[in-house]
Amino acid sequence: MKFLPLIWSNLVRNKLRTALTSAAIALAVALVCLLLTMPGGLDRILNEIASNNRLVVLNKAGLVYPLPYSYLQKVRAMDGVVAAASWTWFGGVFREEKGVEFPNFAVEPDPIGVVWEDWGIAPEQLEAFRRYRDAAIVGRGTLDKQGWKIGDRIALKGTVYPVDLEFQIVGEIPDAQAPHLWFQREYLDQALRAAGRGGLETLGTIWVRVDDPDEVAPLLARIDAAFRNSEAETASETEKSYFANFFGALEGFVTVILIVTGLVALCIVFIAANTASMAVRERMGEIAVLKALGFSRRLVFATLFAEATLLSTLGGMLGAFAALGITAFLRQGVAGWSPALGPLGSFVVTNTILVQGLFLAFFVGMLSGVVPSFGAARRPVAETLREVF
Amino acid sequence: MIEIRDVSRVYRRGADEVHALEGVSLSIGAGRFVALMGPSGSGKSTLLNLLAGLDRPSGGDVVVAGQRLNDLSEDELAGFRARHIGFVFQFFNLIPVLDAQRNVELPLLLTHLGRDERRARALTALRVVGLAERASHKPGELSGGEQQRVAIARAIVSDPEIIVADEPTGDLDAKNAVEILGLLRDLAREFGKTVVMVTHDPRGEAFVDEIHHLDKGVLRDSVPGGARP
Numbered sequence: 001m002k003f004l005p006l007i008w009s010n011l012v013r014n015k016l017r018t019a020l021t022s023a024a025i026a027l028a029v030a031l032v033c034l035l036l037t038m039p040g041g042l043d044r045i046l047n048e049i050a051s052n053n054r055l056v057v058l059n060k061a062g063l064v065y066p067l068p069y070s071y072l073q074k075v076r077a078m079d080g081v082v083a084a085a086s087w088t089w090f091g092g093v094f095r096e097e098k099g100v101e102f103p104n105f106a107v108e109p110d111p112i113g114v115v116w117e118d119w120g121i122a123p124e125q126l127e128a129f130r131r132y133r134d135a136a137i138v139g140r141g142t143l144d145k146q147g148w149k150i151g152d153r154i155a156l157k158g159t160v161y162p163v164d165l166e167f168q169i170v171g172e173i174p175d176a177q178a179p180h181l182w183f184q185r186e187y188l189d190q191a192l193r194a195a196g197r198g199g200l201e202t203l204g205t206i207w208v209r210v211d212d213p214d215e216v217a218p219l220l221a222r223i224d225a226a227f228r229n230s231e232a233e234t235a236s237e238t239e240k241s242y243f244a245n246f247f248g249a250l251e252g253f254v255t256v257i258l259i260v261t262g263l264v265a266l267c268i269v270f271i272a273a274n275t276a277s278m279a280v281r282e283r284m285g286e287i288a289v290l291k292a293l294g295f296s297r298r299l300v301f302a303t304l305f306a307e308a309t310l311l312s313t314l315g316g317m318l319g320a321f322a323a324l325g326i327t328a329f330l331r332q333g334v335a336g337w338s339p340a341l342g343p344l345g346s347f348v349v350t351n352t353i354l355v356q357g358l359f360l361a362f363f364v365g366m367l368s369g370v371v372p373s374f375g376a377a378r379r380p381v382a383e384t385l386r387e388v389f
Numbered sequence: 390m391i392e393i394r395d396v397s398r399v400y401r402r403g404a405d406e407v408h409a410l411e412g413v414s415l416s417i418g419a420g421r422f423v424a425l426m427g428p429s430g431s432g433k434s435t436l437l438n439l440l441a442g443l444d445r446p447s448g449g450d451v452v453v454a455g456q457r458l459n460d461l462s463e464d465e466l467a468g469f470r471a472r473h474i475g476f477v478f479q480f481f482n483l484i485p486v487l488d489a490q491r492n493v494e495l496p497l498l499l500t501h502l503g504r505d506e507r508r509a510r511a512l513t514a515l516r517v518v519g520l521a522e523r524a525s526h527k528p529g530e531l532s533g534g535e536q537q538r539v540a541i542a543r544a545i546v547s548d549p550e551i552i553v554a555d556e557p558t559g560d561l562d563a564k565n566a567v568e569i570l571g572l573l574r575d576l577a578r579e580f581g582k583t584v585v586m587v588t589h590d591p592r593g594e595a596f597v598d599e600i601h602h603l604d605k606g607v608l609r610d611s612v613p614g615g616a617r618p
Contacts, residue, residue, distance in 0.1 A: 002498055002507075009486040289482040292443060293496050293543075294471025296464045382444035385478075386434075 003299075007307050010283070018311060021275045025315030025361055026322065028268040032261050033323035033349050033357040038254045041347035046243055048346070051118065052216065056242045057206040057223055060233040066202035067232050072108075075206055078222055080215035083114035086203035088185060092156025092165065094146065102142040104156060104181040106188040106200070109135075115209045119178070125150075125171025133187050136167035139178025143169075156181075163191040207239075265360060272368035276308040280372040287376050288384035301377035308369025309362060316361015323357065324349040390550065390583045391417040391440050396449035398435050398606075409435040410606045413449075417599075419550065422577035422584045424593050424614060427603035433587045434555060436603065440585065441474050441553045442466045454550055471499045475544030475582075477573075479556035481536040483528040489515060489539045490524040496547040514542035518572060534565030541572055545582070552576055554586040558593065570596040 012018060057075060059065035069086070076084045087105040094101060113126040121137065129135045138148065148154065148169055155166040167183055189200040208223075210216055216238060223236045237245075280287070291300060331345040349357075393415040400407040410432045417423050417440075425433040438444040439451050442458050443466075451458045454473045461469060470476075475496075483492045493511040502510070515521045518538040528536050537557060544552050554573060558566035574596045576582040586593065594600055597614035 002504065005491065006484075006487070006495075006498070009484070009491075013486045285482065286484055289476075289478070289484075290495070291467065292441075292470065292476050294467050294469075294474075294499050296467040298464065299499075380444075382438045385438075385443070 003303055003306075007303055007310065010279070010303075011307050011311055014279070017275060017278075021272060022311055022315030022318065024271055025268055025312050025364060026319035028261075028265050028364075029316040029319030029357045029361050030323040030326075031319075032265060032360060033320050033353050034326065034347070035254070035257055035261050036353045036356060037323075037327060037347040037349055038257075040350070042254075044346040044348075046240060052238050052240050053210050053213065054115065054239040055208040055210060055216065055220060055223075055236055056239055057208065057234050057236045060224075060235040063205075065232070066204060067206065067234065069201055069203050071227065071232075071234070072203060072206055074226060075208060075223060078219065078226070080210055080212060080219045082209040082211050083111040084206055084208045085111040085115045086185070086206050088188070088200065088202070088204045089160060090156070090158060090165075090183075090188065091160040092158055092181075094154065094156055096157060100159065102139070102145075102179045102181055104183070105204070106185040107182045109184050111209075112137075112182065115207050116173075117209070120174050121171055128170035129182075129184075132168060132170060133184055133190075134165070134167050135170040136181055136183045137171040137173060138169050138182075139173040139180045140175060141177045141179045142181060143172055144176075161188065161192060162197065163188070163195050165191060265364065269364050269367050272308065272312055272364055273371065275311075276304070276369050277372040279307070280304060280376045284376065284379070284384055288379075288381050291381040292385065297377040301373045304373035304376055305366070305369045308373065309365035312361050312365025312368060313358065316358055316364070319361070320349070320354050320357035324354060390419040390421075390454060391415070391585070392450070392452040393436070393440060394450040394452070396436075396439060396446045396451060398432070398439065398444070399447040408606050410439075410446075413603070413606075413608045415601060415608060415611075417583060417585060419583050420577055420581045421599060422574050422597045422614070423586065424597040424600045425585065425587045425603060426589070426593075426600055427609075430605075431603040432606040433603050435606075437553055437555055437585060437587050441476070441551075442469045471496065471547070473549050473551055475547070475549040475552045477537070477540050477544050477552065477554035477557045479559040481528070481533070481540045481560070483536055483539055483543075485528050488525050488527050489520060489531065489542075492528070492539055493542045493546050495543060500547065510546055511542070514546040515539070517545065518542045532565075533561050534568060537561060537565070537569050538572070541569070541576075545576065545580070550583055552582050552584045554584065554588075556587055556589065558588065558590045563592075566590060566592060 057067070057071070059067050072084060072086050075081060085108050087107055090104045090106055091100055092104045093099055109130040113121060113123070125137065129137050143149065150169050150172060152169050153166060154169065155164060157164045165183065165187065173180060185200065193199055210219060220236045224234050227234045287300060327347055327349045331348070393413055396410055396413045397408065398410040400409055413436060425436060427433050435444070439446055440453055442453065442461070445459060456469060458466065458469065484495070490508065490511045493514050494507050497507040497510060512521055512524060515524050518541050520535060520538050520542065523531060523535060528539070531539065552573065557569055557573065561569060570593055573584050573586060577584045586597065595615035599611060600614050601611045602609045
């Protein structure tokens, strides 16, 4: 501790360089901490939005391939199914120049209140949705984003189907992030027939509500078995695993980002090492004087090494706590400003991540300090004095 | 106090050997103020480095304060310097980010003294050189003469037997040079320190007890200085 004033004085002698180096380390550590929140954050999002009691049935060939509409009735008839509804992608655009801004699906109005009971759509709004052929239920996220409200009339231009549809908004999905727009399947069917395009014979996905958790696995197997060797085989899974697959692709992306972040951290090591080398090189004379006064090689190494480690650790603390502050801020504040940013609140810098960030900074400091400190400590004092003075 | 016996120092510079010192023998008693003089490249700084434990001889013996320095490791030499030697350099070599008192305190960081005791001793050393009131000033805020006084305070703060000074007046004006020479003389006379000074400054001859002239790595002669008892 008695050497701390000496170490600190040397650390702050070139304030700009110290500030820039610690800022670079802080930025890298903050970045690493924020990226480390991603796996946990995605898990939390998954737990919030997805259920294990809701199943999704897709065309085995892929999400873009439709299933025959007759499958819906067959699935509804299976044991263990409480309710089932289909989604058919309409791909309607509100403003042509912006393209599809929110997912919009044709659905059956009767079962949705049961299949998505946990979404909390008001019963009177579900009733209005059933009653009016042109009714639409819209997620709160899209209502806010578009500035719509219940009672408004809107028109969507079809991109998948060659019809334009006009809707009256009769209800909302209360979740602040929900982007969906649902309308009656029959409305689309009739519009297509009126346009001479025949009826709507296919669907995109079937959503199935199951109450008994023990029924989930057998039902998944039964559904896929029922349509095996048919014109469109199915691939069924729980809603949670469906979204997990979505995030699975993201995890690969996260891995790439983590690798890049690791390389960034390595670059920071070199930057910090360069700073430490410069600091040592420009103080070679002073270091020689300290050695002349009796500072041993070990002590010279220790003070220089401590200086580099302290600089990095302080930068790392700044970065780790900045990351903590950012995620806390997002959790408490941003969700209220823009629903689209709400999921960011799921990314949390935990104590473990905080400690990992601090250790990263500590090791960056140690790695960056060890070579220049060792070199300065080993250099013969008489030779240095002769060269420098 | 200091015994130099048939000492040589050879440096390798690429394929060449440079004989900085050859067969130098010298004895310096305790409490003496001694000047090593000679032209550039004569080997006087090399000799100073050897007797201060900053370097090891290629041949011969260096015995200082009863300790044969040839056999000591780097860390043992560092310990020896901390206990027995105080240094004064031509360019003062104070740490610019520390104030005068903290600069003087530096050698005491190697002792077991507590913080308050270190601070008190540093202030006492500054008082000895007449700079107690400048204790909180950083080197950049002090004149050259004042900086050299701080360097002398740093050299004496741990109460070493020997002070080595390498061109202590080389970067000072005439008035300050005389004051510093007087101060070094007082350290020898009043505090019993053995002071060995390398200098080109002819004014130094009047202050020292003895002068050793070196040339081309060889001790040419030793003559009494002008100091009066």
